[in-house]
Amino acid sequence: MANCLLLVVMIKRCTDPLKPKSSLEEHSFLITDVRFSPSMPRLATSSFDKTVRVWDADNTDYSLRTFTGHSASVMSLDFHPNKEDIICSCDSDGEVRSWSINNGSCLTCVKVFKGGATQMRFQPRKGKYLAAASEKAIYILDGETQHACRSPLQGHAKDIQSVCWDSAGDYLASVSEDAVRIWSFTSGQDGEFVNELNCSGNKFQTCVFHPAHPSLLVIGCYESLELWDIREKNAMTFNNAHDGLIAALAASSATGKVASVSHDRLVKLWK
Numbered sequence: 001m002a003n004c005l006l007l008v009v010m011i012k013r014c015t016d017p018l019k020p021k022s023s024l025e026e027h028s029f030l031i032t033d034v035r036f037s038p039s040m041p042r043l044a045t046s047s048f049d050k051t052v053r054v055w056d057a058d059n060t061d062y063s064l065r066t067f068t069g070h071s072a073s074v075m076s077l078d079f080h081p082n083k084e085d086i087i088c089s090c091d092s093d094g095e096v097r098s099w100s101i102n103n104g105s106c107l108t109c110v111k112v113f114k115g116g117a118t119q120m121r122f123q124p125r126k127g128k129y130l131a132a133a134s135e136k137a138i139y140i141l142d143g144e145t146q147h148a149c150r151s152p153l154q155g156h157a158k159d160i161q162s163v164c165w166d167s168a169g170d171y172l173a174s175v176s177e178d179a180v181r182i183w184s185f186t187s188g189q190d191g192e193f194v195n196e197l198n199c200s201g202n203k204f205q206t207c208v209f210h211p212a213h214p215s216l217l218v219i220g221c222y223e224s225l226e227l228w229d230i231r232e233k234n235a236m237t238f239n240n241a242h243d244g245l246i247a248a249l250a251a252s253s254a255t256g257k258v259a260s261v262s263h264d265r266l267v268k269l270w271k
């Protein structure tokens with residue numbers, strides 16, 4: 001499903017005469033994040049306009065919900081992996097909120113960090129934890145209350161740009177331009193540092209675990225893709241993957257493919 005959305009974006013940007021099937025009712029400022037619901041035909045977007053919107057993926061003419069309440073730009077959001085009513089969002093002022101999609105109310109509102117949030121992702125399947133990156137640290141929040149469960153994960157020398165979980169919810173990866181770090185949430189662990197990969201070539205930007213090879217982390221860089229097997233601990237660079245910064249990656253477990261989007265305006269699919 002993620003691939004469909006990326007294709008729609010590509011059609012809109014690259015070939016104007018081919019109009020997308022539907023155009024989303026608009027946010028009034030830049031959109032910062034987009035996520036599909038893991039169980040329902042819904043997607044959600046966050047924006048500099050301080051709102052979160054939830055959309056019916058089968059009919060995107062109107063948003064189902066617009067959540068207002070954040071007093072600053074909403075930087076990221078995520079659906080709860082197994083409570084289909086719940087969505088969480090974080091803003092540039094360090095506030096995290098959870099919302100009920102069914103009745104539209106704000107359920108929790110917690111001031112979590114001093115700086116702004118960069119990206120927030122629920123632990124897949126279990127939903128026990130919510131990982132939120134802010135500046136050089138990752139905050140591990142309780143999936144229900146959004147209160148911090150432990151001290152923040154430290155060690156990055158530069159600001160974190162992206163975080164992602166493996167599909168089992170056992171490992172979390174965090175990316176800054178100079179390093180990727182892996183943290184373990186296997187049974188009995190709540191964020192122990194496992195391993196790091198220092199950048200030796202193009203700056204790192206984003207990452208996703210490969211949908212068909214669970215221990216393989218795909219890292220999007222400036223023009224290249226880095227493949228890092230976190231168990232075997234070997235890394236491989238795929239040069240000239242794009243002609244610009246690889247801004248985001250998405251994995252499809254249904255197709256086993258990874259999609260990359262770049263400032264070169266292309267979407268590419270990889271196996």
Ligand SMILES: *[C@@H]1O[C@H](CO)[C@@H](O)[C@H](O)[C@H]1NC(C)=O
Pocket residue numbers: 085100103104105107
């Ligand atoms: C909305 O639903 C949530 C449960 O999902 C509940 O806790 C909350 O009280 C409800 N709020 C209102 C205003 O009905």
Ligand SMILES: *[C@@H]1O[C@H](CO)[C@@H](O)[C@H](O)[C@H]1NC(C)=O
Pocket residue numbers: 196197198
């Ligand atoms: C990565 O770089 C840091 C800082 O230079 C260094 O302390 C660390 O040992 C390096 N890690 C690896 C796995 O090379």
